Amino acid sequence: MVRSRSSSAAQARPTAKAPRTGGGTHEVRIVGGVWRRTRLRVLDKPGLRPTPDRVRETLFNWLGQDLTGWVCLDAFAGTGALGLEAASRGAQQVVLIEQDAQLVQQLHAHVEQLKATQVKVQRTDALTALASWPAQSADLVFLDPPFSGGEVMFKHALQQAVRCVPIGGWLYLEAPEAWTDEGLRTLGLSVHKHLKAGAVHAHLLQRIA
Template sequence: MNMRSKSSGGARPAAGAPGVVRIIGGEWKRSKLQVAALPGLRPTPDRVRETLFNWLGQDLTGLRCLDAFAGSGALGFEAASRGATEVLLIEQAPALVASLRDNATRLHANQITVQRGDALSLMRQRTGQAWDVVFLDPPFGEGQNDNLFREALKVARQLVDAEGRLYLEAPRAWTDTELTELGWQVLRQGRAGQVAFHLLGPKVAQAAAGMASGG
């Protein structure tokens, strides 16, 4: 998450106790993540995370996951809790970076790496690394922030394995036409309040897409 991202104006505050996010599944189920109190921080809601990890499968053993706009780190920590062997959290806000590192230390989460910096720049540096799952929850900002979302989707396409998955959280549903132009196809999608969420696969992965959409 950039400073102009989930902590920017227009985002809804986190539900529940301020500054705390609870892991909902896996090894660290019910563990609390302490989060720096920044105005407008928007962690992915519990029921959306539950749906997402039902789609991905509860066991992520052996997978490599990248959370590009980490914020609270809820998605990355959920992945690690479910067995992901490598999780990279990218975050720009210093206070949130400190929270992420403190939480990783407290949980002895050696599989988690926290990298401070601009998400787009750091994603570009990792082009071709073939991650299994990328979590993409860019800042909503004022309005829909389409340009940032479009650029993030383009960069993420160069990071995901041929049979990998991308989770997109956005203030609106992205259409099949828009996503196809960027090399993606929709496998699953839903809405919770003002948040639209999508599970995407690379457009070339036809066989894997058919299995996911039919399961």
Template structure:
């Protein structure tokens, strides 16, 4: 008797070389993930928590993703109606992938910009952005100086009710954030990822 052929292995719902937009107009759209050292897209469950915090409808909000990578955070925001999303990325290959995704989605509210994320934020000081996404390279956990620079620049770029999302390899405490003029609004941890939603400290 002929043995039945083994069943083909099921493809993972979120394969290592791709992530999916999880909500909004482009829900389930696949974003490619290049095989680059240090490229670490925000996990789906963390993105789901973040956008539960931000709200599912981001109509009218102006956002900037300072270390865009795959664009998972920025495209997620645009999918949920953000009026303007700037994706900043240095790597030429990732930049091309972001531009292809923008074209594929006809994402007219998204702008892809080549450059340094901190410098891009400094250029937007006083512009009153609504949401800034900060997911800098973890660099084996030694990225505190980069995080501090990015937080300071983001603080200057957001408006009074603006929010900053920070993803890092460790939790940032209230004592560390206060000198920058920021406080924790929400925070969580998933595996080796600590994530924070920050807002301005009230002026005394």
């Protein structure tokens, strides 16, 4: 069952980071919860876009900070920043779904570093994983597909993700363009909150009847 959360919007105006261009390592920082201020080393790979600190802070302000008991799926997990942030804030179960072998290895290292027993890493295609996940059994699905996939990729990801949450459940979507209620209604979704951070549009979506 989805827990009630505050819908008050944060006033921050986040600045998006430029896409990674490859070579070396960088860090992401968990911004809230029991692992607050913990820094995690992340690979610098082409197309990898860790969600900036201030965007994550705003998202979890929207959700109400305390995710105790929630089940969360982080599809297209990448660095795992979103899913690990949810676990830090009390989520009961978090599944990090990633296909890239190097990123999967890195995610396992994060889980070990944090001793995050509630976090599981699944190496597979995100769309396949979402399609096979038990219907309406997650509270929140994070979606950050490759921007190069185009609208078809995003629509397919939303179609698979919406079935994973019950009426009133949440999807978080990062995309290169804004999605509106008109475009989402046929998928059974509505826009609860939206912000633009540089070239990235961040949406908190809710499944509707």
